[in-house]
Amino acid sequence: MKILVIHGPNLNLLGKREPNIYGQLTLADINNYLQQLAGDLGVELECFQSNHEGILIDKLHQAVAIFEAVVFNPGAFTHYSIALRDAVAAIKLPVIEVHLSNIQAREAFRQHSVIAPVAAGQISGLGVQSYLLGLRAAVAKVKGES
Ligand code: DQA
Secondary structure, three states: OEEEEEEOOOHHHOOOOOHHHHOOOOHHHHHHHHHHHHHHHOOEEEEEEOOOHHHHHHHHHHHHHHOOEEEEEOHHHHHOOHHHHHHHHHOOOOEEEEEOOOHHHOOHHHOOOOOHHHOOEEEEOOOHHHHHHHHHHHHHHHOOOO
């Protein structure tokens, strides 16, 4: 089984970016935890980050031929990118939306996700655990266990 993790804009700055909100871990640290869990679960994992909407859309389109599920943190695009929402809706893969911070507990503009209605599910507010639970959920979804 091959799973794709996509990190959206500004997540390349993790560790330095507002650590009081997003934590001390770098993106490399998070990817390492994900690769460890993927090994334990016996799945193959690719981790990808981009700051560009079009590149994220292209990656989602290409994922269909290669991967069986996607774990996706769309960053700020979560709240307004109809183009990314349409890409998630268009691909026939389960997409688990994840957020490090609890978007429901933050500014009003972050409390709405345009991705959530087309995602298989959303996990928010648990730091790196959001990603790790997202990976477990993606694997369960592919296995038909959720
Ligand atoms: C985020 C939450 C978004 O509102 C924000 O724009 C991000 C990160 C999170 O993981 O908590 O870039 O997706």
